[in-house]
Amino acid sequence: MTTTKFVDIDFSRIESDRMRLNVGPQHPSTHGVLRLEVELDGEVVTNVIPHIGYLHRCFEKIAENMNYQQVIPYVDRMDYISSMNNELPYVMAVEKLMGIKVPEKVEYIRVIMAELNRIANHQIAVATFGLDAGAFTPFLYLFRDREYILWIFEKATGGRLLFNYFWVGGLANDVYPTFKEDVLNIVKQVRKTNKEIEELLIYNKIFIDRTANVGVLPADVAINYGCSGPVLRGSGVPFDLRKAEPYSIYDRFDFEIPVGKGEVGTVGDCWDRNIVRMREMEQSCRIIEQAIAQMPDSGDVQSAIPKKVRPPKGEVYFRCENPKGELGFYVISDGKDKPYRVKGRAPSFVNLSVLPEISRGYLFADLIVILGSIDIVLGEVDR
Amino acid sequence: METFNVFEKLLGQNILSALISVLLPLVFLIIYALIAILGELKISAWIQERLGPMRTGPYGILQPLAEVIKLIQKEDIVPAGANRLLFNLAPYVIFAGSFAGFAVIPFTAAFVPAEINIGLFYVFAVGAFAVIGIVMGGWASNNKYSLLGAMRSASQMISYEIPGALVILSAAVLANSLDMQKITALQDGGFWNWFLFGGPGGWSKIWILPFTLLLSLIYMITSLAETNRTPFDIPEGESELVAGYHTEYSGMKFAMFFFAEYSNMFIVAAILTVVFLGGWTSPFGSFMSGYWWGIFWFILKAMFIVFIQIWLRWTLPRVRVDQLMYLGWKILLPFALVCFVVISLYRIIY
Numbered sequence: 001m002t003t004t005k006f007v008d009i010d011f012s013r014i015e016s017d018r019m020r021l022n023v024g025p026q027h028p029s030t031h032g033v034l035r036l037e038v039e040l041d042g043e044v045v046t047n048v049i050p051h052i053g054y055l056h057r058c059f060e061k062i063a064e065n066m067n068y069q070q071v072i073p074y075v076d077r078m079d080y081i082s083s084m085n086n087e088l089p090y091v092m093a094v095e096k097l098m099g100i101k102v103p104e105k106v107e108y109i110r111v112i113m114a115e116l117n118r119i120a121n122h123q124i125a126v127a128t129f130g131l132d133a134g135a136f137t138p139f140l141y142l143f144r145d146r147e148y149i150l151w152i153f154e155k156a157t158g159g160r161l162l163f164n165y166f167w168v169g170g171l172a173n174d175v176y177p178t179f180k181e182d183v184l185n186i187v188k189q190v191r192k193t194n195k196e197i198e199e200l201l202i203y204n205k206i207f208i209d210r211t212a213n214v215g216v217l218p219a220d221v222a223i224n225y226g227c228s229g230p231v232l233r234g235s236g237v238p239f240d241l242r243k244a245e246p247y248s249i250y251d252r253f254d255f256e257i258p259v260g261k262g263e264v265g266t267v268g269d270c271w272d273r274n275i276v277r278m279r280e281m282e283q284s285c286r287i288i289e290q291a292i293a294q295m296p297d298s299g300d301v302q303s304a305i306p307k308k309v310r311p312p313k314g315e316v317y318f319r320c321e322n323p324k325g326e327l328g329f330y331v332i333s334d335g336k337d338k339p340y341r342v343k344g345r346a347p348s349f350v351n352l353s354v355l356p357e358i359s360r361g362y363l364f365a366d367l368i369v370i371l372g373s374i375d376i377v378l379g380e381v382d383r
Numbered sequence: 384m385e386t387f388n389v390f391e392k393l394l395g396q397n398i399l400s401a402l403i404s405v406l407l408p409l410v411f412l413i414i415y416a417l418i419a420i421l422g423e424l425k426i427s428a429w430i431q432e433r434l435g436p437m438r439t440g441p442y443g444i445l446q447p448l449a450e451v452i453k454l455i456q457k458e459d460i461v462p463a464g465a466n467r468l469l470f471n472l473a474p475y476v477i478f479a480g481s482f483a484g485f486a487v488i489p490f491t492a493a494f495v496p497a498e499i500n501i502g503l504f505y506v507f508a509v510g511a512f513a514v515i516g517i518v519m520g521g522w523a524s525n526n527k528y529s530l531l532g533a534m535r536s537a538s539q540m541i542s543y544e545i546p547g548a549l550v551i552l553s554a555a556v557l558a559n560s561l562d563m564q565k566i567t568a569l570q571d572g573g574f575w576n577w578f579l580f581g582g583p584g585g586w587s588k589i590w591i592l593p594f595t596l597l598l599s600l601i602y603m604i605t606s607l608a609e610t611n612r613t614p615f616d617i618p619e620g621e622s623e624l625v626a627g628y629h630t631e632y633s634g635m636k637f638a639m640f641f642f643a644e645y646s647n648m649f650i651v652a653a654i655l656t657v658v659f660l661g662g663w664t665s666p667f668g669s670f671m672s673g674y675w676w677g678i679f680w681f682i683l684k685a686m687f688i689v690f691i692q693i694w695l696r697w698t699l700p701r702v703r704v705d706q707l708m709y710l711g712w713k714i715l716l717p718f719a720l721v722c723f724v725v726i727s728l729y730r731i732i733y
Contacts (some may be wrong), residue, residue, distance in 0.1 A: 001533060012424025021527050028625060043704065045533070140431040200698075207700045208613055364531070365703045368623050 018046060021364075029132050029368050032378030034352075036371075041366050052259035052349075064308040068094050068168060068199050069310040071342060075329075076162040079380040080343060081124055084110075084117035084153075085322045091246065092340075093318035093329045094168045097311040105299035106170050107249045112183060112291050113124045113156075113165065115284040120149045120192055121323035122277040122284075125375040127229075129274055132372035133210045145193045147366050149183040152182050169305040187285045192283055202278060209273065212265030215358045215370035219268065225354040227327025228347050230280065231374055232261040234273030241321040253290045255283045270373035276298040277375070279321075279360060310337045324348050344383060348376040360367050386430075389493040389674075404496040408485040416645045420447040423693050430697045436613045461593035466523040473520030474639035480512030483644045484650040489564045491663045491677030502563035503551050506654060513647065514540045517618065520640075521525070521628035532627025535704050536618035538613065539608060542711030543615075547605035549719035551596045553726045557582050557595070568660030572667035579659040584733070591729045594722040599659040601715050601722075603691075606651035608707065610644060611698040617704050623732065652688035653681075660684045 019040045024030035033054035041129040059078065063071045075090045076083040090112060094101065127142035150160045156175050165172050168321040202206055215225070218278045219235040232239055240257045242250040258279030260272025311333040319328035325347025334340040351374050389399040412729060424446060429437025436443030450523045461470055487502035489495040499505060514536055521533020558566045569583055570576045579599050581588035608615040619627030656662055661684075663677030671680075702710070 019527060021531075029623070041570075043535075082415070130700065134616070135699065137431050137697050140433070146433060205699060206702050209706055210700060210703055363703060363705065365617075365623050 022169040022208065029128075029372065030231055031371070031376055032381075033129060034097045034157055034369075034376070034378055034381070035143060038364070038366060038367065039286055045362055045364055045367050046123060046361055048359050048367065050352055050355060052352070052381050053380070055378045058343060059344065061383040065338065067337055068311070068339060071339065072167070073162065075344075076164060077379060078346065079121075079322065079324060079327075080118045080161055080350065081377055081378045082121040083123070083161060083163050083257055084113045084165065085119070085320065086327065087163070088114050088248070089252045089318050089320035089322075089327050090329045090331075091166045091168050092320070093316050094309065094311060095317045096318055097314060097331060097333055098168070098306065098309070100169045100304055100306065102169060102304050103301065105296050106120075106301050106304070108291050108295040109175055109301065110166060110252075111250070112288055112295070113153075114248050115291070116152065116183065116186070118284050118323045119281050120146045122230075122281050123149075123190075125277050126197065126201075127322075128185055128360065128373070129244050129270075129369075129372040130207070130367050135201055135204075135207065138197050141193055141196065141200075145189055148186055148189060149268055152179070152186060155179075155182070158372065166301075168309050170303065171301040174301045176378045180295070183288060183292055187288055190281060191283055198278065202216050208264050208271060210365075211270040211369055211373070212264075213269050213374060214268045214362060214366045216266045217273075217354060217358050221357060222268070222354065226350045227354055228350065229322065229352070230273055230276040231325065231351045233257065234276045234373075235268035236260050236262075236346060238274075241319060241326060247318075248322060251293065252288075253287045255286050258283065270369050273373045273375075308337065310335070319345070324377065324380070325351055346380040346383060348378075348380040349383075352376050352381055388495065388498060393628070394518070396649060397443045404494075407494075408488070408490075409618070410494055411480070411490075412482065412485065412646055412649070413649075415649055416445040416642055419648065419693075420450065420641075423696075426690070426693050426695055427697045429692040431582070432517040435500075435623070437489055451638065454634055454638040459634045459636065462525055462631045464536060466525070466544055469519045470631075471522035471636070473523060474636045475516075475644070477513050477516030477643040478639050478646070480509055480516060481650060483509040483647075484511070488650070488653045489567055489570070489657060489662055490681055491672040491674050491707040492568070495634065498562075500560075500562045500566060502582070503561045503566070503658070506563075506650065507548060507551060508529045510650065511540065511544060511649075513643065515517045517644075524631040525629070526631050527550075528562045528624045528626075529628050529630050532624045532630070535624075539615070539617055539704065539707055543605040543608035543715075546601055546711060546715035546719040547609065549716070549723050550605070550659065551654075552603040553594075553598055553719070553723045554578055556723070556727055556730055557591075559730075563657050567664060567723070570661035571664040571674075573668045574661065576664075577659060577661040577666075579661075585652060587729075588733050591726055594725050595659070597718060598722050598726075599655065601719050602655055602659070603652070603688075605702040607692065607695065608656060608711070609651055610647045610692065612644075612648070612692055613708055614699040614702050616696075616701060617707060635692060646690050648692055649685060652685040652692070653686050659686075698728060 017138040019130045021038045021040055023036040023038055025033040036052040037049040038045060059074055062074055066372040072087055072090065078086050115325045123146045127139040130138045151162060152161050153163060156179060157163040189341035217235050219237050222232050222235040236259050238257045238259045243257055258276050260267050260276055262272060264271055313333060313335045315332040316330055317330045319326050327347055330343040331339055355371060357373060359370045384459040394400040423437045423483040436446035437451045461467055484506045487495060487499060487506050505631060517536045518533045521529040555561050558569055560566055570578060576583040578595055581592040581595050611618055618675045629637060632640060663681040665672035665676060665680055
């Protein structure tokens with residue numbers, strides 16, 4: 001079927017009774033405590049108003065009363081699905097402020113951990129997206145694989161979700177001896193499962209019918225709203241900070257930026273956003289393999305950790321490619337051991353703002369799919 | 384094998400034989416529902432590489448019983464602003480609709496609860512009854528999600544009932560009867576006599592073989608929609624409507640909905656078995672055939688269809704409400720119509 005929008009009408013000019021439906025904060029598919037005020041005409045969505053703030057934990061205010069190191073666990077709790085990726089821009093911002101150069105081995109471990117966490121994040125994103133479309137089994141297959149990745153994290157850091165592993169200038173501890181073999185096994189397993197998921201879910205006719213041509217986000221709208229990550233790349237814009245302004249050691253690796261091409265529908269539809277995540281997992285696997293091959297065996301991961309983290313006066317903005325998009329931290333230092341101000345630019349928050357724009361005129365069932373394709377984490381939206 | 388009601392023959396046509404004829408399907412339904420729930424739990428677990436329930440009894444086989452006990456203990460909540468009468472009535476209307484279908488299900492040559500000569504028509508008519516219960520429950524709940532689910536169910540029903548009815552009509556033309564016992568008896572003598580493979584007759588049936596295969600596929604698809612199961616569980620689509628029309632139900636009333644769903648699954652499986660898979664007849668001629676073996680074959684075939692329903696549920700995503708209607712009206716209906724015309728022509732010629 002090739003319907004673009006279910007109804008393509010300017011709803012502001014039609015007088016009819018609308019139903020106001022309150023979706024969430026307790027609803028199976030709002031991915032957390034998001035509340036959506038949905039205006040329905042029959043089953044057609046005429047307007048969506050997201051209400052956020054149910055998980056607001058004053059991250060930015062707390063950060064003003066903490067040491068620079070003590071902020072790291074709070075950063076973990078922003079996007080709790082990809083904590084490693086959250087820690088990276090924060091510690092790199094502070095390092096940039098202090099002018100610290102971290103050892104080679106630390107850089108490699110950071111990249112491997114961040115990419116592993118990216119895979120884990122995309123697995124959840126694809127799994128819950130399938131769940132939103134009604135497919136339950138791929139969800140469990142992907143969660144099983146994510147569990148293997150969490151085992152590596154647990155062995156290396158002691159935590160499954162919230163690690164506090166990247167420290168300013170180094171790492172909390174070195175990786176364990178069989179780390180490399182474990183990671184390479186994971187890469188194999190991820191590739192195997194992704195093949196299965198493509199057959200079971202991604203190229204399933206029903207799944208394509210549900211997601212192709214739904215929630216089309218044109219590239220210009222995506223850029224105007226400041227979208228980033230797979231949401232932006234799904235619309236065909238090849239913008240990835242790992243390539244655009246390589247940080248850490250990403251310039252040493254050979255990988256591609258997958259973009260949405262409208263393979264089964266229109267460029268920028270839900271299917272495209274999802275396939276970008278699937279392909280990014282493969283690219284992350286490639287990066288991990290190269291990093292494992294290049295990683296130096298010896299080296300002290302804590303040699304560059306300063307005794308006192310007391311950056312000089314100044315301010316810095318550092319951004320990284322989070323699995324969900326561009327995560328940036330703006331840190332102002334007034335020369336004390338506590339930051340004067342830490343501001344997080346959360347990709348989920350920015351990406352969520354595009355939801356009303358792309359869901360008007362679709363059916364209510366599509367709204368859930370569109371929300372799933374944006375892949376938000378409420379911990380990061382509310383902070 | 385001749386067909387008759389064994390209880391009427393033994394006890395005469397009195398209240399006792401009638402009571403047994405009614406109670407026996409009910410007892411069967413309860414036992415079947417427990418087995419099917421366990422099957423659903425275990426099969427879904429195996430598909431998803433889990434173990435499923437393991438704590439209640441050996442390999443968790445007592446899990447369905449535990450769940451029934453849990454549901455009985457739960458508080459019976461009627462939401463504020465609900466229409467109490469309709470809210471309380473709806474689960475029983477749905478269950479009555481699906482249980483009434485058991486009246487004409489021929490379990491074996493010697494037993495069918497009510498032997499009426501328009502059995503297929505009857506079972507379709509009472510099957511449509513369930514949607515009244517769904518709309519009642521959805522409307523009376525005073526919940527927008529329930530209402531949306533009920534509306535979806537009502538619109539869904541029309542789009543799948545019509546192709547489904549055409550399939551049954553084709554089968555009736557082929558069998559020259561609406562009596563489920565007669566249709567079954569016609570297919571006696573081996574699986575090549577099943578209506579799935581063109582029904583009894585000489586080599587001329589090769590002309591309609593592809594059409595009967597197609598018809599059984601169409602009926603399989605519409606039966607999935609009738610039972611509100613994935614990929615057509617649109618009225619209760621969990622990720623969208625929480626639980627659809629039974630969002631507000633708890634305790635035993637919810638159990639009645641659950642029960643009705645499983646009973647419905649068996650009804651549609653039984654119709655498919657009777658019409659296309661030869662009902663209680665043995666697939667291998669006179670091998671293992673007889674009144675007792677009839678029960679075995681019938682339940683085996685029906686449970687296989689139930690297994691397919693469970694299998695599909697845990698494999699496929701859900702279609703959207705307009706896509707189901709597209710499927711019903713624009714794909715299944717024309718195909719069913721073509722099959723109907725071809726089979727009618729075949730009946731006229733041969």
